[in-house]
Amino acid sequence: MFGFILRRLAVAIPTLLLLIVVSFLLMYAAPGGPFTQERALPPQVLANLNAKYGLDQPLWRQIVGYVWGIVAHFDFGPSFVYPDRSVNQIIAAGFPVTLTYGGIAFAVAVAVGISLGVAAAIRQNSWLDHLAVGISIGAQVLPNFVMAPLLVLVFTLWLGWLPGGGWGGPTYWIMPVVALSTSFMASIARITRSSMLEVLGSNHIRTARAKGLPERAVILRHALRPALLPVISYLGPAFVTMITGSVVIDMYFSTGGIGRSFVDSALNRDYAVMMGITILVGALTIFFSLVVDVLYAWIDPKIRY
Amino acid sequence: MTRLFLTTALVAGLALPAFAVQPAEGEKLAENQSYTFWLLDAIKTTDPQKNTDVEGSDVLRQLFEGLMNEDGHGAPVPGVATGFDLSEDKLTYTFHLRPEAKWSNGDPVTAHDFVYAWRRLADPATAAEYAWYMELMNVENATAIVKGEKKPDELGVKAADDHTLEVRLTTPTPYFPKMVTHPSTFPVNQKVVEAGGDNWTQPGKLVGNGAFVLKSHDLGVQISMDKNPEYWDAANVVMEHIKGLTVNDNNVALTRYQAGELDRVQIPAGQYPRLKEQFPDQATSIPFSCTYGYLMNVGEKGPEALKDARVRKALSYAMQRDVVVNQILQGGQKPAYNWTHWAIEGFQMPQIDYASWSQAERLEKAKALLAEAGYGPDKPLKLTLQYNTDESHKRIAVAAQQFYKPLGIELTLNNVEWKVHTDRMQSGDFQMARYAWCADFNEASTFLDFFRSTGMNYGGYSNPEFDKVMDQSKTSEDPNQQYTAAEQILAEDMPLVPIYHYAKVDMIRDDIKGLPTMNVMNNWYARNIYRIQK
Numbered sequence: 001m002f003g004f005i006l007r008r009l010a011v012a013i014p015t016l017l018l019l020i021v022v023s024f025l026l027m028y029a030a031p032g033g034p035f036t037q038e039r040a041l042p043p044q045v046l047a048n049l050n051a052k053y054g055l056d057q058p059l060w061r062q063i064v065g066y067v068w069g070i071v072a073h074f075d076f077g078p079s080f081v082y083p084d085r086s087v088n089q090i091i092a093a094g095f096p097v098t099l100t101y102g103g104i105a106f107a108v109a110v111a112v113g114i115s116l117g118v119a120a121a122i123r124q125n126s127w128l129d130h131l132a133v134g135i136s137i138g139a140q141v142l143p144n145f146v147m148a149p150l151l152v153l154v155f156t157l158w159l160g161w162l163p164g165g166g167w168g169g170p171t172y173w174i175m176p177v178v179a180l181s182t183s184f185m186a187s188i189a190r191i192t193r194s195s196m197l198e199v200l201g202s203n204h205i206r207t208a209r210a211k212g213l214p215e216r217a218v219i220l221r222h223a224l225r226p227a228l229l230p231v232i233s234y235l236g237p238a239f240v241t242m243i244t245g246s247v248v249i250d251m252y253f254s255t256g257g258i259g260r261s262f263v264d265s266a267l268n269r270d271y272a273v274m275m276g277i278t279i280l281v282g283a284l285t286i287f288f289s290l291v292v293d294v295l296y297a298w299i300d301p302k303i304r305y
Numbered sequence: 306m307t308r309l310f311l312t313t314a315l316v317a318g319l320a321l322p323a324f325a326v327q328p329a330e331g332e333k334l335a336e337n338q339s340y341t342f343w344l345l346d347a348i349k350t351t352d353p354q355k356n357t358d359v360e361g362s363d364v365l366r367q368l369f370e371g372l373m374n375e376d377g378h379g380a381p382v383p384g385v386a387t388g389f390d391l392s393e394d395k396l397t398y399t400f401h402l403r404p405e406a407k408w409s410n411g412d413p414v415t416a417h418d419f420v421y422a423w424r425r426l427a428d429p430a431t432a433a434e435y436a437w438y439m440e441l442m443n444v445e446n447a448t449a450i451v452k453g454e455k456k457p458d459e460l461g462v463k464a465a466d467d468h469t470l471e472v473r474l475t476t477p478t479p480y481f482p483k484m485v486t487h488p489s490t491f492p493v494n495q496k497v498v499e500a501g502g503d504n505w506t507q508p509g510k511l512v513g514n515g516a517f518v519l520k521s522h523d524l525g526v527q528i529s530m531d532k533n534p535e536y537w538d539a540a541n542v543v544m545e546h547i548k549g550l551t552v553n554d555n556n557v558a559l560t561r562y563q564a565g566e567l568d569r570v571q572i573p574a575g576q577y578p579r580l581k582e583q584f585p586d587q588a589t590s591i592p593f594s595c596t597y598g599y600l601m602n603v604g605e606k607g608p609e610a611l612k613d614a615r616v617r618k619a620l621s622y623a624m625q626r627d628v629v630v631n632q633i634l635q636g637g638q639k640p641a642y643n644w645t646h647w648a649i650e651g652f653q654m655p656q657i658d659y660a661s662w663s664q665a666e667r668l669e670k671a672k673a674l675l676a677e678a679g680y681g682p683d684k685p686l687k688l689t690l691q692y693n694t695d696e697s698h699k700r701i702a703v704a705a706q707q708f709y710k711p712l713g714i715e716l717t718l719n720n721v722e723w724k725v726h727t728d729r730m731q732s733g734d735f736q737m738a739r740y741a742w743c744a745d746f747n748e749a750s751t752f753l754d755f756f757r758s759t760g761m762n763y764g765g766y767s768n769p770e771f772d773k774v775m776d777q778s779k780t781s782e783d784p785n786q787q788y789t790a791a792e793q794i795l796a797e798d799m800p801l802v803p804i805y806h807y808a809k810v811d812m813i814r815d816d817i818k819g820l821p822t823m824n825v826m827n828n829w830y831a832r833n834i835y836r837i838q839k
Contacts, residue, residue, distance in 0.1 A: 032727060033728075044451050045451060048432045082350060084351070084352060093523070149557055165557070165566075254553065256551075
C-alpha cells in the first residue's frame with residue numbers, strides 16, 4: 001500500500017509538468033493577449049508591458065522561468081490584469097471562500113444524497129422511494145444557473161431572509177451551498193439507490209438476514225459498505241469540482257471564489273492566474289483520485305494494490 | 306499671460322468653495338448617509354496610474370482628487386487646483402494648488418506629488434497601460450519618455466513651488482483642463498508608493514487625497530470607503546459611507562436593487578419601459594458618451610466592395626436606426642447619423658443630410674447607390690459582420706441582416722469572443738465589425754481624432770482633408786466649426802455605419818440626490834451625493 005502511494009505520487013510530478021506545458025501552449029495559441037484592449041496600445045507601451053511581465057522572452061524560457069518560480073519560491077507570478085496582486089494573493093483570497101462553500105456543499109450532498117438513496121432502496125416502490133426519486137430528479141433537472149437566481153428571488157426579494165450575495169457569516173453561505181449541492185446530491189442519491197438495490201439482492205445479505213440479524217445491522221454493517229463503492233468513485237472528482245469552485249455560484253452570489261477568477265482569467269488572458277488555478281485544480285484532482293483509490297482498498301478488502 | 310477663470314464662482318471671489326452640490330431648501334437629510342453602487346466586475350486596481358477601467362475610475366474619483374473635477378454637466382471645476390493661467394502661446398499651463406489640500410495621512414498635497422505621479426505614468430518602468438494618456442495630453446517629451454528615449458524627469462511638468470504646477474505642452478490643446486479630470490492624472494504620495502511596493506493600494510496602506518478613504522476591498526465581492534476627515538472640503542461632504550458591490554449578472558443585480566441592497570443599478574436591455582411604468586421615480590435614462598456603429602474595413606485587407614464610398618453610404622442609409630433604438634434597445638438611446646455623441650459638452654450637432662430624410666428615402670438612395678456601384682439582385686453583395694458575444698449585439702446584427710436583405714446584400718454574421726474580436730480588428734482581419742467608441746474626456750475631438758490617419762480607426766480610413774480640419778481645430782477659437790466640417794467629411798466618406806448614441810439606463814433610488822444627470826461622461830463624485838429623509 002505504502003509503495004503504491006509513493007509510486008502514484010512519483011507519477012504525479014511529470015503529469016503536472018505536462019499539464020503546465022500543454023496549458024501554457026494552448027494559452028498562447030489563443031488570439032489576443034492580456035493587454036489587448038478596445039483601444040490598441042501604442043507599440044512602445046505594449047513593449048514596456050511585455051518587458052515587465054517577461055512576455056518578450058522566448059516561450060521555452062518563459063515556461064522554464066515559470067516552473068522554476070514555483071519550484072524554488074512557490075511563486076506563481078504577478079497577475080497581468082490585477083496589477084496590485086500576485087497570483088498567490090488572488091488564490092489565497094479566493095480559495096478559502098470556495099473551500100468553505102464547496103466543502104459544506106459536499107458534506108450536505110453526501111449526507112442527504114446517501115440517506116435519500118438508502119431510504120429509497122430499502123423501501124423500494126413505497127411512497128418514500130417515489131418521493132426520494134422525485135426529489136433527486138427534480139434537483140437534477142434544475143441546473144444551478146436556474147436555481148441561483150430563483151433562490152435570490154425567493155429568499156432575498158420576496159422573503160427578505162438572506163443577503164442576495166457577497167461573502168461574510170453563515171447567512172451568506174446558505175444559498176451558494178444549496179445551489180451548488182442539489183445536483184450533486186441528486187446524483188449521489190441515484191447512484192446510492194441503484195447500487196444499494198443491487199447489494200440488497202446479493203447472497204451475503206440473504207445470509208445475514210437468515211442468521212437473524214436485525215435489519216438495521218444488515219443495512220449498516222453488511223449492505224452499506226459495498227454499496228458505497230460506486231458512490232466513492234463518483235465522489236472523488238465531485239469533491240474536487242466542488243471545492244475548486246463554480247463560476248455560476250461565484251457569478252450569481254458574488255462570493256469572490258476562484259471559480260469566477262478562473263473563467264475571468266481565461267477571458268482576460270490573465271496567463272498567470274489561469275496557470276495558477278489550473279495547477280491547483282490539477283494537483284487536487286491527482287491527489288483526490290489517489291485518496292479514492294486508498295479508500296477503495298479500505299472499504300473493499302478484496303482490492304489489493 | 307492671460308488669467309483664466311473657471312467658473313463664475315471664482316470670478317466672484319477666490320474664497321468661495323469649489324462646486325459642491327448642497328441639499329436644496331426644504332430637503333431634510335436622512336440619518337443614514339450611505340450609498341451603495343453596483344459594479345459589474347471586480348475592481349482591478351486602486352492605483353491611479355495603473356487603472357484602465359471605467360469602474361476603477363469611479364472608485365478612484367472618491368479616493369483621490371485631481372487638479373480639476375467636473376460639475377453636473379461635465380464642465381471642469383476646481384479640484385486641488387483653484388485655477389490656472391495659460392501662456393500667450395497656449396503651451397504652458399500654470400496651475401495654482403490650494404494650500405489646504407491634504408493627504409489622508411495628514412501630509413500636505415503639493416505640486417511635487419503631481420510631478421511624481423505624471424512622471425510615474427509615462428515611465429516605462431511603471432509599464433502603465435495608460436501611459437498613452439500622457440501623450441494624448443501633448444505634455445512635452447511624453448512620447449520620448451514612453452519610448453525610453455528620454456528620462457522620466459525630462460517630462461514637461463515641474464513644481465515651481467509647493468503650490469504651483471507648471472505644465473508645458475507640445476501643441477495647443479484647448480481641452481487640456483478637461484483632460485486633467487482623468488484619474489490617471491491624479492496625484493499619488495511618493496513616500497507611500499515607494500514604501501508599499503505593488504501592495505501600496507491595500508486597505509490600511511493606501512493614502513489618498515480624495516473625500517473618502519479605502520476601508521476594505523475584497524476582490525470581486527465589494528469595496529467600501531468612509532468619509533475622509535482630512536479632506537480639505539470635508540465640512541461640505543454629507544455622505545459618510547460608500548460601497549461598491551460586484552454582481553456579475555445584471556438581472557441578479559436588479560433583483561438585489563429591488564431587495565434594497567443597492568442604491569443604483571443598470572437596467573438590463575429591454576426592461577426600461579416596464580420599469581419606467583412601474584417605478585417612474587427610479588427608472589432613469591441619461592445620455593452616455595459612447596457611439597455604437599459598424600466599422601468598415603477600407604484598408605488593405607478589407608474587401609474590394611467596401612473601398613467604394615457609394616457602397617459604404619448604401620450600408621449606412623439602409624440601417625434602420627429607429628427600429629434598433631425603439632424596438633431592440635428601448636432605453637432612451639438616440640439614433641446616430643454622425644460620430645460624435647450629441648450630448649458632448651459644447652458640441653453643436655452638425656446638419657447631416659440623410660438624418661433628415663425618411664427611411665423610405667434613404668432606402669431608395671441606398672438602392673440607387675448600390676446599382677451605381679454595380680451591385681444588385683443579379684450581383685449580390687456578400688459581406689461578413691463580426692461582433693463580440695453579447696445579447697444586444699446579436700439582436701442588432703440579426704436585425705441588420707434583415708435591413709440589408711431587400712438591397713440584395715447577403716450579410717453573414719460572425720460571433721467571436723471579445724479578445725478575438727479586438728485582436729482581429731486591430732490586425733485588420735475583418736470586413737465589417739461592431740464597434741463602440743467611448744469618450745476619454747468630455748470634448749468632441751476624443752471622437753473625431755479616432756478617424757485621423759494616425760488615429761485608432763482599425764478600418765484603415767485616411768483622408769488628408771479630414772486630418773487638416775482636425776489640425777485646425779486645435780488652435781481654433783471656435784472648434785465647433787471644424788468639428789462640423791469633419792462630421793460632414795465623415796458623412797461623405799462613411800467609414801462607419803453610425804447606429805446609435807448611448808444612454809445610461811439605470812434604476813436610482815429616489816432618496817439619493819446629487820448624482821450628475823447631464824454629464825455625458827457620467828463621472829460622479831460621492832462628495833456631492835446625499836440621501837434625503839422621505
